Amino acid sequence: MFGIGLPELLIILAVALIVVGPDKLPEMAKSIARGVLELKKAVQELQENVEQEVGDVDSWSRDLEKPLPRLTTDEQQQAEKAYTGWEAGVEQGEAADAESGAAADDESVAGDEGDPPPKASAGS
Known part of the structure; x- marks a missing residue:
């Protein structure tokens, strides 16, 4: 106790x-x-x-x-294809996120969201 x-x-x-x-x-x-x-x-x-x-x-x-059922070779190949496709999609998504973040940073430097970017004058 x-x-x-x-x-x-x-x-x-x-x-x-x-x-x-x-x-x-x-x-x-x-x-x-x-x-x-x-x-x-x-x-x-x-x-x-x-x-x-x-x-x-x-x-x-x-x-x-209980033992898990074994996958056939065809099912294993399908699973591997799906996994590699998913990995590629994740990598592409990360790259796209990085690019869109850089583009957003460039736009914020140009001015406020409501203001158009300044025009270059021909006489200056």
């Missing part, structure tokens, strides 16, 4: 006897016991609700321990 041995328990009881007093100690012990019983009941109800919602743990572990 929490790593408390008999000597520690006796010291705790002696301090409780001194602090609470001999008259109220039995009453306090009863209220603590009631609290512990209510806590155990609440934990048991919670555990039952979780088991009811989730299901039996044994059935989950059996399902997880």
Whole structure:
């Protein structure tokens, strides 16, 4: 019980006897016991609700321990093509994001969003 041995328990009881007093100690012990019983009941109800919602743990572990089906070579090739296509799309997207960010920076230097860029005059 929490790593408390008999000597520690006796010291705790002696301090409780001194602090609470001999008259109220039995009453306090009863209220603590009631609290512990209510806590155990609440934990048991919670555990039952979780088991009811989730299901039996044994059935989950059996399902997880089943071997995964093997892919055929055709399915493996399709998966590899899809993955490499996805990687290329991500790289292209990152490059496009970097280019659009640089273009936005250039536009902000030219002026405010509502103002057109300044025109170069022929006479200057």
